[in-house]
Amino acid sequence: MALQQVSILLIEDDEDDAFLIKDYLSDIHNFEIKLDWEPDYNKGKEKILNGSFDLFLIDFYLGKETGLNLIDFIQKQGVFTPAILLTGRNDSQIDIDASTAGAFDYLVKGDLTPDILERSIRYSIRQGETIRELDEKEKRYRSLFERSFDSIFLANIRLEFLEQNESFLNLFGFQEGELNRFELQKLFADSDDYDFCISQLKEHGVIKDFEVRLVTKPGEEKICLFNCIFIPDQEDENCCYQGIIRDLTLSKKAEADMMMAEKLSMTGKLARTIAHEIRNPLTNLNLALDSLQDEVNQSDETLSTYTQIIQRSSNRIESLIGDLLSSSKPKELQLELVSLDVIVEEVMTLVQDRAKLKDIRIEQSLEKGLPRLYVDTEKLSIALVNIFINGIEAIEHSDGLLQVSVSSRQNSIFLQIADNGGGIAKEDLKKIFDPFFTQKSNGTGLGLTSTLNILSSHNALIEVKSTVGKGTVFEIEFPLPEM
Structure with missing residues (x-):
């Protein structure tokens, strides 16, 4: 050997x-x-x-x-x-x-x-x-x-950051050294989500594939997949938790855009079907009503009243069909290069009187000098008026406030409209763009459907966040045209 x-x-x-x-x-x-x-x-x-x-x-x-x-x-x-x-x-x-x-x-x-x-x-x-x-x-x-595309961190027993990779710093907008002893809790947009994570870690020692909203240093919310595990065999507090965070924001946004497009497509098909099925018997009803009016004694006040009721109801049905078709079919746009802040200021002028009647303050923060957008000014104004009016009507207390801001981030311009009204329940938030969904006693439920259709025609993205009792935020993203 x-x-x-x-x-x-x-x-x-x-x-x-x-x-x-x-x-x-x-x-x-x-x-x-x-x-x-x-x-x-x-x-x-x-x-x-x-x-x-x-x-x-x-x-x-x-x-x-x-x-x-x-x-x-x-x-x-x-x-x-x-x-x-x-x-x-x-x-x-x-x-x-x-x-x-x-x-x-x-x-x-x-x-x-x-x-x-x-x-x-x-x-x-x-x-x-x-x-x-x-x-x-x-x-x-x-x-x-260090080279992982996912964000990785190590934290101590108090869930204060000890170490993180470059992907983590890039995702949350921090510089090297800024996160030393920074608390994990400060990244969570919702304290209830953090409490849930802590309970899972204490009970099971691990939390896996938890979808959560986390906040970057500049204040931008990211939809993330959160994983964390407790490491019990450490001799000191210097390394007790290891976590991996994956950014799902873009994929979730793409998924939401696809769902919106499918919803609009299905709404259009439904609207055309309803219009066809209702207009045929409605036409027969109107013809029969015309014949009836020729036959009956017009001096008979009771008969005249009934025929008028039938006529008004028929006209109302025809109007609803027209609104439904208008709200769901793709818009033909007359595009022009316009600054978004100019359109927003004009819309605020249109809704100012309605806000004053309810003693609602409007605060604005419109960033100047932003790149102009190719939009149909008339149609976009209609869409924004719908959102403003919804915000104003959602406020039922004496300290009403509507906050409007226009700003730029990355390659988009963002319009945010926030009210401090009653808010929208989670189960209803997914339905607000559906045809005929409304919580107003005299509403048709087509205003936001039409709004979504107009914004989609402009390739704009809309996100709605709401908390019952605190208010609702509409955020619209307008991608800048490629140069």
Whole structure:
């Protein structure tokens, strides 16, 4: 069986000691040892960096320098070859200093024997291999941590951030060092969601694939998939939780856009079907009513009243059919290049009187100098008036407030209309753009359907957030035209 080959660099400035160590090494029969002796400290440093060795044997005293300095140099250069410190005297402090500096073993020359030296070589080489393997794994996992497209973080027992990768910083808009001891809770848009996460972590030690809204440093909300696990085998508080966050915002927005498009398409088909099925009997009804009016005695007040009721109801049905078709069919736009803030100001002028009647304040924050958009001013104004009026009518208390803002982010212009009215229940929020859905006693439920149709024709995206008792926010995103 072939012996393990071991290449050793001996750095020893005493020739007699070097001879003795060579002699001890020659008596070791379980390794095939190749020895390189170097008496000079500086040349020894060069060989450490440029040579290929399995082990360093280093004397404690090396002229003006010490072996501890050399071992410290090895550590700072990131060399993982094990080093054994040799000394002429048995001193417990030297033993401690050698271990602290990074020596794998500490041997007293006067106590050396081939067996002791062989044991130390075997132990040091084995430990060196283990450390190299751990270092390779650490580098591999560190690379996965740093290069991951997902946001990864480590947090202590109080869920304060200890470390996070570049993807995390980019997602939430932070700079390196800004998140030191930053609390995870501050990223959650809803405190109830955070409380749920904490309860799951305490009860199960893990929370998996939890869809949640998180807030970036600039205040933008992101829809994220949140995963976190408790690490119970840590000796201190410095690493108790590991989390992975995946940004779903774009995919969710695309999913919502597709659902909106499908809803509009289905609404259009439904509207055309209803119009066809109702207009035929309605036409017959109107013809019959005309014939009836010719036959009956018009001086009979009762009969005249009934025929008028029938006529008005028939006209109302015809009007509803027209509104339904208008709200659901694609709009033909007359596009022009206009600043959105100009349109918003005109719309606010149109609804100002209605707001004053209910003593509702309108606060505006319109960013000036924004890029202009290609829009149909008349149709977009109709859509925005619908949203403004909905906000005004949702406010039933004396401290009414409508907040309007226009701003730019990335490659879009955002219009936000927020009221402090009664809000919309979660189960109703998904229905507000459906035809005929309304909570008003005299409403047709087609206003927001038409609004959605107009905005979709402009390739604009709309998102509605609402909290019962606090109010509703409509946010509309207008993508800027590509240059």
